[in-house]
Amino acid sequence: MSTPALVAAAAPAASDPRLIAAALIGIGLIVLLITKVKLHPFLSLTLGAVTVGAIAGMPLADTLDSYGKGVGATVASVGTLIALGAVLGRLLADSGGADQIVDTIVGRASTRALPWAMALVGALIGLPMFFEIGLVLLIPVILLVSRRSGLPLMRVGIPALAGLSVMHGLVPPHPGPLVAVAALKADLGITLGLGVLIAIPTVIIAGPLFSRYAARWVPVQAPELFVSRSEADAGHRVSDGPGTLSVEAATQTRRPSFGATLFTVLLPVVLMLGKALADIFLPKTDGTRVVLDFLGTPLVALMLAVLVAMVTLGRGAGLTREGIARSVEQSFPPIAGILLIVAAGGGFKQVMVDTGIGDIIAKAVAGNGASPLLLAWVVAVLIRLATGSATVATITASGILVPVAAHLSPTHTSLLVLAIGAGSLFFSHVNDAGFWLVKEYFKVDVVQNVKTWSVMETLISVVGIVLVLLLGLVL
Secondary structure, X not given: OOHHHHHHHHOOOOOHHHHHXXXXXXXXXXXXXXXXXXXXXXXXXXXXXXXXXXXXXXOHHHHHHHHHHHHHHHHHHHHHHHHHHHHHHHHHHHOOXXXXXXXXXXXXXXXXXXXXXXXXXXXXXXXXXXXXXXXHHHHHHHHHHHHHHOOOHHHHHHHHHHHHHHHHHXXXXXXXXXXXXXXXXXXXXXXXXXXXXXXXXXXXXXXXXXXXXXXXXXXXXXXXXXXXXXXXHOOOOOOOOOXXXXXXXXXXXOOOOHHHHHHXXXXXXXXXXXXXXXXHHOOOOOHHHHHHHHHOOHHHHHHHHHHHHHHHHHHHHOOOXXXXXHHHHHOOHHHHHHHHHHXXXXXXXXXXXXXXXXXXXXXXXXXXXXXXXXXXXXXXXXXXXXXXXXXXXXXXXXXXXXXXXXXXXXXXXXXXXXXXXXXXXXXXXXOOHHHHHHHHHHOOOHHHHHHHHHHHHHHHHHHHXXXXXXXXXXX
């Protein structure tokens, strides 16, 4: 598209009331299509973007150009990172590295310390993995540990799920935070550092501490249902769903060492944090900063982690070259839907920006003195409750708040990302696939799941936004 065309598209296409109506109708249509019609979020977001452009008075050609520009930019900035994260997660699963982390940490923990150890396991497993994949991997571990230790299921399960969920909502390289970082032009290193800072107390409160009450409210034991690598080694069936083991990996008897696995998992995080620290404390011309800026670029950091994982995890587990190649290949199909949703969300965001709707929201926020951080959380909460998808909530809220972020400092822009992430986790219920996954694996009824899983998600959201607001006051 030419530069004049871009300028024209970025100008408000209609009066303020019409633009506001376009935004409300577009978001409402997305919610309706996802929740009632059961249309895939990719199609729902695409139709919502076209609807917003049409009602706002943008020519159809300009609307499609804006949508395509948003899709392309999002895939370019986020899609490759999602793919690399999926490869790292799959290698962690197929090599037995995930089991090695679990066995090492849990094996050294006393019964009293076990809930805290499980929170750490959930956080470490969740750091490089998408939520659904991490959940499928964690559930068998939770059930096995609960039975072996004799602790109630919720005393073990809630801390692990809290660690996983907090990483998913607040810490890159998960799809939601990455999309928000890209959309709001936030600094990834600052966002990662603040995200980890907020994640630690959030996991503690919603995990080990809350699990005491969850175990009293729902005093159930672990059901006789799980599939883990150890069972696969013993000859049990291994399913082919996301996050489970490939056939060749299930036959491996060797695991990578705990140190090698932990090094591989934390490598991209350390590199990205190193870049953030270098940008703060070193001058731009410093040679060390130049190197750290390159290594800490998300694409480079994750690519290095994947290459290292092929050696430390793949070869460390005794996988052949063909086995490693198969693991890499099998990592892509489960994320196809995620990539489409994220791309469509980027297109919807761009249409919202180019119609001028976001500018109106930014002016409204500036005019009434509302906290941008609290507003971001409320918007994400409402979309989360309506659609059940944390990713859709993050994408949509980020698109709405793009103009707001333009007036914030780098630190507060990163806090805006985290406020959206916290809001996207609020009260998982019957329209959330994760709600049903946990319910079916734990073999509890709907009410019991609400009293445990749903309350835990709400705690994460509320504690998260409180900590974000507190940091916003001091930073």
